[in-house]
Amino acid sequence: MSKICQTLLAVAVAIAATGSAQAAEKVNPGQTYINSEGIQVSVGADWVSPPSQPDKFFLDARTRPIVPAWKPGDPIREVPRLFNGDPKVRQMQAHPVNPVPQGDILSELQRAFGAGTDSRAFTTPLVNRDGQGFSGVFPPDPSGDVGGGFYVQSINGSGGATYVVYNTIDGTIAAGPFTLEGLGSGGACASGNGDPVILFDQLASRWLLTEFSSSGNNLCVYLSADSNPVTTTWTRYAFVPPSFPDYPKYGVWPDAYYVGANQSNATYALDRTAMLAGLPATFQRKGVPTLSELGFQMLPPASFNGIDAPPAGAPGTFLRQVDDELNNPGSNDPLHDRIELFTFHVDFATPANTTLTGPIPIQINDFDRAFDVPSGFGAIPQPGTTRLLDPLLEVIMFPVHYRAFGSNETITGNFVTKVGANNQSAIRWFELRRTGGLASAWTLFQEGTYTPAGDPAPTNRWMGASAMDSSGNIALGYSIDRAVAPTQFASLSYVGRQAGDTPGVMTTAETSLVLGGSAQTSFDRWGDYFQMGVDPADGCTFWFTGEYMGASNWATRIASFRFDACGSPTFSVSGTPLAQEVCAPSATPVALSAVNINVGSISGFNSPVNFGFGSGLPTGFAGSYTVSPVIPPGSTAANLTVNNTATPGLNVITLRGSSGGTDRDLLLNATIATQAAGSPTLTTPANNATDVSSTPTFSWSASAQGNSYLIEIATDPGFSNIILSQSVSGTSFQPAAALPTNTQIYWRVSANNVCGTAGPSATFSFTTQAAPGDCSPGSFTNVVFSDNVESGTNGWTHSAATGTDSWAISTARAVSPTHSWFANDPAALSDQRLVSPTVALPGSLNGLNFQFQQFVDIENNGATACYDGGLLEISVDGGAFTQIPNAQLLVGPYTGAVSGSFGSPIAGLQAWCGAAVPFSRVVVDLSTYAGHNAQFRFRIGSDSSVGKEGWYIDDVKVQGCSSSDVIFADGFDPPPP
Template sequence: MSKFCQTLLALAVATAATGSALAAEKVNPGQTFINSEGIQVSVGADWVSPPAQPEKFFLDARMRPIVPAWKPGDPIREIPRLFNGDPKVRQMQAHPVNPVPQGDILSELQRAFGAGTDSRAFTTPLVNRDGQGFSGVFPPDPSGDVGGGFYVQSINGSGGATYVVYNTSDGTIAAGPFSLEGLGSGGACASGNGDPVILFDQLASRWLLTEFSSSGNNLCVYLSADSNPVTTTWTRYAFVPPSFPDYPKYGVWPDAYYVGANQSNATYALDRTAMLAGLPATFQRKGVPTLSELGFQMLPPASFNGTDAPPAGAPGTFLRQVDDELNNPGSNDPLHDRIELFTFHVDFATPANTTLTGPIPIQINDFDRAFNIPSGFGAIPQPGTTRLLDPLLEVIMFPVHYRAFGSTETITGNFVTKIGANNQSAIRWFELRRTGGLANPWTLFQEGTYTPAGDPAPTNRWMGASAMDSSGNIALGYSIDRAVAPTQFASLSYVGRQAGDPPGVMTTAETSLVLGASAQTGFDRWGDYFQMGVDPVDGCTFWFTGEYMGASNWATRIASFRFDACGSPTFSVTGTPLAQEVCAPSATPVALSPVNINVGSVSGYNTPVDFGFGSGLPAGFGGSYTVSPVVP
């Protein structure tokens, strides 16, 4: 899908909505002001690092020492999840002024759609194999991305992050497992401590591998010289923020590698241009206003995918979800919550010109993050144990995917929501769109809560990872379990939808990748994140990695799948509003609201699309199209 055109089904006089252009505003460095759109703008970097020095290493991965597998008797450790403020905040007890209706309207929409269709291609994985196994560390933090004919997966190991390189052709191991810290030698990153993030920079066809160090506040970043992670030269950077950067999540963007961290809502921009050139690189920090009643706060950045670049000068974008029953209980909207965007425009030459703009609110349907958490972080029940698992309820899940189709831009993401008694959880997913460039706003295109029809008992779905392919199709992978009969231990499943499907629902059948075989009893940490990506070689094949419970300990899984329609030229049609009320017959014509119809090009389709009514309208109804045919 490369672009969208619009026609108007005129059942009445059409009205046109116009976006307001952002006027240039002269500001002074250090100033915070409200712009013409009513949004706060903070000018000037809060903090600028000294240049991090590049260190280059050529290491043929096939000659490196293999990290030995964990065995009984080896150490077991937990990587702490930093929590700021009063521990009682973890109990998530909301006391909103305005009562909230029970239930999730979007989950009811999904159930009403049915169980979904069994698409033979999408629901049959191409690769479905175990990834790296138990390492003695809780949680494993599985991360992986795809590019250049390879898939790289990384997890938390006993001595820092470990990674394995797989061939995308058949899922076989090309090299590994190796320690991430072994990509360099000595220095601040000589001892890694995990929280790995693996990204393939599709703009540069290079790999970005990261973790933090076991001492100091180092973000250890390894950048490949090319797309082959087995034989490439690596350049290492040790970036040192002013305090420990817990839970760092990265995003690829033309002007920077953006990073969010659980560090008083810190956002960072690393000088990508300097890094790609192998030069000393600085990074800048901007703080984001914190939300009340949350002790763990991190905003993930949107990360570029695809072939169509963002508009020239587009800033980096960070996102968070706001449950105003919890975060603003004194004046909550009982029917709606919001996603907030913050745009980071970095100027590495003149940091005083750097700006952070936001929060920019986007209204969504109400969701619920007020899980009952008796202690620690656990909320998700498991069969056969009282140990609860961490749902990671505070953040939008990494990675947040950006993809452009000509002048239409998309951002897809997801987060967990509580939908029922006993902490029953589901995944709220969303797609934002912006059309026509930077002068126009991001808006909510669609959202859904995935709880399919046919669950035999209350079922939990959480720890989601989502992505969009080059045809606009979406895939969502996640953890799934059921604490009551018929029970199911923590497993992995996925689901999807095609670009032209009804909005707000996942339309394929739910597909199980692997069933869990036991309960996790020693720790409540789970995840802390999974990852979904799309192979840039074809723009169609999704690659997913996540955690499940093996016979006695956690394990990880790697899978790939694709829609058979991806890459085949066709078109999609969506419209809004799709339903209107007609109260009584009338002797004179009654004008209904116009229906805005979007015609999307899928995989380069450019043949005119004719619109007509045929015999589809009831007696007494008429209408017309403002444009027909339409070329997508």
């Protein structure tokens, strides 16, 4: 080794970690205190959700309709990146008080190492194929994981996330592409909105598939019953945080599914134990102190991989990186930055005992995230265009992998850093270790910045995804491009290192998976995240997915590769089906479906594996295995029977394989019924209740052996017009969307189990509250003007006082059913107006109002202010247009004032703005204009930077109330019945 390499290596490995052990502390709910190690502890959950009711159903994915491929002319949209605070703060970065030496010492260490070594196995992919193609959505957010002989990839599609299931043996498609929302059964998750995350829960051998819903704050979580995602029973949960959970990233842990979100640094814990049992599940929130100068903040949780579980009682762990030159420029350390850990110890039984401990600092070498971001989020240059790509500079990249090796535990991750002029980027990767269990501290074991020797400068590497295999080898996949000769469009490559190699460097040759073929010129959003996982079948094969530029649009890639030197001999088990419902009405045993169990061999393991039933079988069950012991690789089947002496409800049976002192367990969830479910008794809303909320909580008594309940809600006593039908597991239900206001509602509930149902309950009815714009009971709604934009312009006109007029009828988004008015929000000064025809406003109607539906994706300035905005104006009897004030907005008030700092033509006015706010109703009080003629003008104004999708307007109408049913003709669309 050269002298320079020896010197750089000594510096890199001599970094002292400052993390500390967590001593046992007295828990005092509601308290925040400093523990004996000098670390802050916050006690008690900040927020606890009501139970989310599970919905279960069996699905053979091969029977689902295939999502058609995108074609020219189909919609194009950008998924908004939620930025809290002033997005222009990046252009005004403070200078650190202590200057930082030039260069990245770890980058120099990597260059000094020299060329990497070709490894035939690792640098020759086993699978290297295109994944899902261009969907018209920017960015695609590719996510994927591996398990049970399958790889599942998901991306953002035009109507929410889509997914495809691949066979791991050769990468061929087993099923798909399908919409992720198709795993639901109505309700809040009936319409998805993307940001998918796919994880294989190796502890339970089950799949976790997630995305947003298209409205509300829902996290839609789909949990498989076993390891086969093609044919399985899915359980869906809709979790509703208190505000929109942007950029959610999930992690598997024994006590919870942990989630980080760009939502004021929110961290969440979902009750994994309840979810695996298919029971109603709550989740808890803990907030983390924010960092200054960052408008996008999310802490990813460490996610379990491997065979050895974490120490008993180990809390969930969240991580972030801190660049003190940016986050604390007044007192920065010019040589060091840090990784901060937060540990989340959740108590689902007593939320007051939940604790969040941190930040726990771990010192690392200085890195630089002060990229020059002239507008929007773009920083990474591309060949042949001025369009820059988003490096996602703010967060540690998803996923963060945890793996245990006996008493030694590891956490691996990566993030982007700036290493040179012209925003040259590289990837900082790290490995943390803890030895000795929970009483010990996490420390930095090694870190590196990957910039190989002989690299044509400036080459950019960013959007990394990393993982560690069962032998401690690390792989890192990423985007790579070069804007100057020799140019390279955004491509995908990977690199790796073996355990025991020189610390702080990647030691293999860089391997190209696919070369880019064009530049992205329309948007600066890129990837948002890639994903790397390791197949639990062998603990060695890495699977990676990411985004690259194809011939004209982005595309995705899927690849697998492994090191020859991987794996300690052991065995794995997987089985299907692991969730069953059985009717056992008599003493005669009834057979469950055979559980087929595959016993895998890892690194040549061939010792006999004996099978049993853990601590024994529950009352009423009997069982045996077709083969025991099994010599891996091999298989067996568990055959079980049950009779009516079993305990009705959920029975958890442990299917255990044992060899050489090692146990591997599969949990079979058997739900038993011995008779048909009885009829429930309805409780609330009470029968004949009035003035009931439009989103009431329905409740009923539990039925004998009721496993699930079907609630039906209708507007007639004969239930010929059912407006909502939902299957739930508990005895309460709250609809995600509002019921019709000022309407008599009828409802009933049927209890079900595998033996059948005794029929529906008695029918209850109630009347919902009147909402602004509704007519009181006994009066009639009279529509004066109505236009749902389905039959042309109908007398509407449009123009631009400043900039370009983009108002047009669109099919990209609509309410009823396919068309709406649309204007974009450009990154340039503009003042665009859409004017209605003249409407005569009768003086004889009470409660005269103007209503419309709007979808808003307009540049905001935090939660209560705007940079660009849309507003509503009125002209009375041919006079000048004036703004409708907030006081007249009965529903849907303006977001806030438009900034005067950047030249907006509507500066200082109140307006609507925000990041992809779904269609919602606006109701305007027109009583002061009754008896006059009026025109309405929708006006959208923008400043000179940061463009967004824009503003959609649909279902415009004027109506009022009278004692008689009089229809006002206007020559436009007829009023709704």
